[in-house]
Amino acid sequence: MTTSANPDRIYTAGLVVIGDEILSGRTHDKNIAQVASWLQVQGIRLAEVRVVPDVIEKIVAAVNALRVENDYLFTTGGIGPTHDDITVDAVAEALGVGVVIHPEARAILERYYTSKGIEVTEARLRMARVPEGAELIPNRMSGAPGIKFGNLHLMAGVPHITAGMLDALTGTLDGGMPLKNETIGCWTAESEVADILRETEQAHENCQIGSYPFFRDGKVGANFVIRSTDAEELASCVHTLCDALATAGHDFTPGGI
């Protein structure tokens, strides 16, 4: 899936979600889950997300913090044509470079709008602005491309456009072994099996077990998600957990509930 997977190295990414609309509660973010799931397949772990408002210095601070700590940085939001789209300016400031019109982006936008019989205005060409030295991320959903600058990837806020950009990036980033996971569901309160979970995790040092409780149809249950980069250790941990649950008299459902 990746250009040069390195199983001995853990690759991480940070994500900065940019937009007042998320912080006001008006828009329910869908990009965190979308980017997270996509990164898993690339063998890259999402290490931290920051949601920041449409304020230059807040974006700069988040971008600089997360790009230093991680192999990759992704942003969503703020690359459209209106006055509140300031991601390009903020990232250029964070990188200490200028903002230029990318000739290929300009050509893409001109072709796109001309083909639709729409006038190419200054506002529309705003979407061709990039930090100086950046490349483009193709976007098959609409004219405007995403922006790649080294390990930084600036993507759209509208989830299906973001999806198109992720698709264009698939397989182009170095990653490690993807984190595999198995889920075991159980119609029992997680507090009843807390000891089993802790002991099972301790006995399998390359596995993590997460416990995710739920209430459904008036009943309490939990899904236990076992994660590991090693398929054999994952299988062994799942086996140990199922044995322990069965011994303690808990019904469980492989695959989760």
Place this chain on the structure above:
Amino acid sequence: MTTSANPDRIYTAGLVVIGDEILSGRTHDKNIAQVASWLQVQGIRLAEVRVVPDVIEKIVAAVNALRVENDYLFTTGGIGPTHDDITVDAVAEALGVGVVIHPEARAILERYYTSKGIEVTEARLRMARVPEGAELIPNRMSGAPGIKFGNLHLMAGVPHITAGMLDALTGTLDGGMPLKNETIGCWTAESEVADILRETEQAHENCQIGSYPFFRDGKVGANFVIRSTDAEELASCVHTLCDALATAGHDFTPGGI
């Protein structure tokens, strides 16, 4: 709504969402939008969100960064009974205090489990652990309470339990004037009205206009959200925007599309 609203002061909050399940893409977060909407009504602005994994030092860093920068800090996730629930330990470390069993939380849990004929185990009493000096946030949805320590509020990860805790906190926090908003929808590409939006915002200094494009039924549109703490200025800005849209020949829908 609040105990002592102060219209001249902007109150802000930070939110730390804790959990590997969000960063893996397995669980779609619902708490950001829920907490954001609730804060709006309290007259408190959500200034930043950080999503961090179940790792003590990552939680400590996020909690310390956001509690210093904001009037309030909220966390969701990691206060359950299992080994991966480490929020209380991390927050105690961030605050430099110990972890103790809260007698009232213990009594609540004992009453709750006894009433259901369930044994009170050590794992279940884990949910009575709090940073030393903390108070409880009642939780009418399940036995386990949330935790309040000064301006820090530790809440559940399961959204409907978080909702119960927010409900218990309603009206108890100092806030400023709630940010009011109006939405105007338009079946036009936002790039066509970028100039109108920018000029209208510039002419109304206490208003912000956000532009949120969408694609629906094969057509392009956008909602413009005008926000202000001042009802008169908000109305005036909406009026100016509608006039400008009408003059330029754009159909628009008050209330949004």
